[in-house]
Amino acid sequence: MRTLIASTLNILHLHRRALLTFYLFFSGLALAIITPSLTWALASLRPVTGDGAISTGGIIEFLVSPGGILWVVVSLNLAALTFLLQQAGITLIAAAPQHQPYRTALRALWGMTRSFLPLIKLTLLQVFTHLMIALPFLAATGLAWSWLLNLYDPYLLRIEKPPELWWFIACAAFSGLGILLCNGFLYLRWILAVPCLMLRSFSPTGALHESTRLTRGHKRYASGLLICGLIAILLLPVLVTFAFDQIAAGIFAALQAHKDMLATVVLVFIAAYILMGIAATFLGASVYGAFVVSLYQKTSGVVSAKRLTIPEHAGLKAWTAELLVVVLALSQAWLVVSALEQREDVRITAHRGSSLKAPENTLSSIEQAINDGSDYIEIDVQLTADGVPVLWHDADMNRIFGLRKRISDVRYQDMRDLDAGSWFNTGFAKERIATLAQAVKTADGRAKLFIELKPDRNTPHLTQTVVELLQRMEAVDGTIVAAADWLTLQEAKRREPRLKTALIAQFVMGPLWADNYDILALRANRVTPATVARAHRAENELHVWTVNHPDAMSRFIDMGVDNIITDRPEVLADILQERKNLSDTELLATKLHNWLR
Secondary structure (H helix, E strand, O other): OHHHHHHHHHHHHHOHHHHHHHHHHHHHHHHHHHHHHHHHHHHHOHHHHOOOEEOOOOHHHHHOOHHHHHHHHHHHHHHHHHHHHHHHHHHHHHOOOOOOHHHHHHHHHHHHHHOHHHHHHHHHHHHHHHHHHHHHHHHHHHHHHHHHOOOOOHHHHHHHOOHHHHHHHHHHHHHHHHHHHHHHHHHHHOOOHHHHHHHHOOOHHHHHHHHHHHHOOOHHHHHHHHHHHHHHHHHHHHHHHHHHHHHHHHHHHHOOOOHHHHHHHHHHHHHHHHHHHHHHHHHHHHHHHHHHHHHHHHHHOOOOOOOOOOOOOOOHHHHHHHHHHHHHHHHHHHHHHHHHOOOOOOEEEEEOOOOOOOOOOOHHHHHHHHHOOOOEEEEEEEEOOOOOEEEOOOOOEHHHHOEOOOHHHOOHHHHOOOOOOOOOOHHHOOOOOOEHHHHHHHHOOOOEEEEEEOOOOOOOOHHHHHHHHHHHOOOOOOOEEEEOOHHHHHHHHHHOOOOEEEEEEOEEOOOOOHHHOOEEEEEHHHOOHHHHHHHHHOOOEEEEEOOOOHHHHHHHHHHOOOEEEEOOHHHHHHHHHHHHOOOHHHHHHHHHHHHHO
16 A cells, blocks of 8 residues: 555656646636536526426426436536546556656647547446446435325425434435445446556456456555545545634734735735645545556556656746646636625515514514514415415425315315414414415515415416406515416516516526526525626526525625525624624625635
């Protein structure tokens, strides 16, 4: 093992500049070619799937649909191909004699390009085989879901966590362990396929067979080194972020009396952080590639390239790659600093009213949300059996009333006297199921409504009924109508063009399809600064749901989202007020702290 580590370090030392040059070239090509190709591929899948936006409840349905399966397969193959292309170039550099680094990098790029078709075949073979091995475990997980959880509402699962959920988690964990062991074993068998293909001109199938032969008896220490490297890769970002966070605190404390230096120091600080990120990803890819080549040389008996000395007077060319990295980091840092200066024009939306202080989707929760400083109040609307739009979230009435009935199967007069508040607190025993008309009257212009339509097979006229009610009550202006599907939003806009429409999605495939809605409402873990920028370029607002932690609220404010949907509107209102009272230095320190996380 020591010999293997020493050989890996020797390759990194000999070819560090060639590897860095190749890394920069390859990253540029990936951004210029592969990323647009991936965007095009995802965009083209919308006609196949029928939906560009996937709601929370539709994720499983999407993944098992033909379009969803195609999306997964395409994504896996593109990711694997990108990885193998990069490793092919690193392999050619690591196995080459030391030479002028830029020529070595260009030769590696050319060699990678010439082997493009064999690498595609190798990618398809590996991905297909891995999927076939994982398929029984995935099927077992799907059967467990169908058997244990198919009849449960996804929201109810998250709230109540019934015993069936824990049984399913145990089944899924067992399947995950099976995938890890079986696919991991296959991964180790084929870890040398790229060197076999690139250095000895094996066919893709021959490279896999040769890798299997060479790795026989060497998997144990190879897996040990890979696991140690994986742990280091996982720990490195945490440690670097913690260190930079502590440094930032000291810098801003020292700069309180030197505000004229603030912008320059922040620019350099962010550039240093970006440089660390580039260095980490470069080292991760290079160390792995060098390790694989070292393992290949050890198992195949190929002698490593002869070590040559580095010229003493390499001149400016020797530092071109490093200077390019610094320039790249500074340019990215400038973009980050510019983004930190954006205005903080964020609206507050109370999720189902102030649902942590009062029963959700009730008149009390609406009134409380107004008192807590909400700009909008999000409510869920469904139709009763007799066509009355009421505030209700779940697919059935089980969670609140213990009734296994859909709201659309019950007449309003049969539910109007039910206790809709005692489940939350006995002090709300007089609370009743609210109608949309009552909600409009309660808001009364003090806050705007964010109405999420939840149509089901029994209520095809929900959109028409809601729009007509808003028109009749003169409550169209400022109201947002939201849904998780395109057709509902299109119908709402057709019936009332003044309405603002919001697409609620777990994630979006391809372009943002801006002509179909005004607002994109995304789950919090899907929102990034790039997502916000894309939405704004498409002239859409970006709303994020459901955000309850103060640190997350502050981070999304810095991203520039237009609206934060939360169960704790009073906390968000306090944060916005506190930020208004901060000095420029304190606010910049807060933004930088959030950016680092």
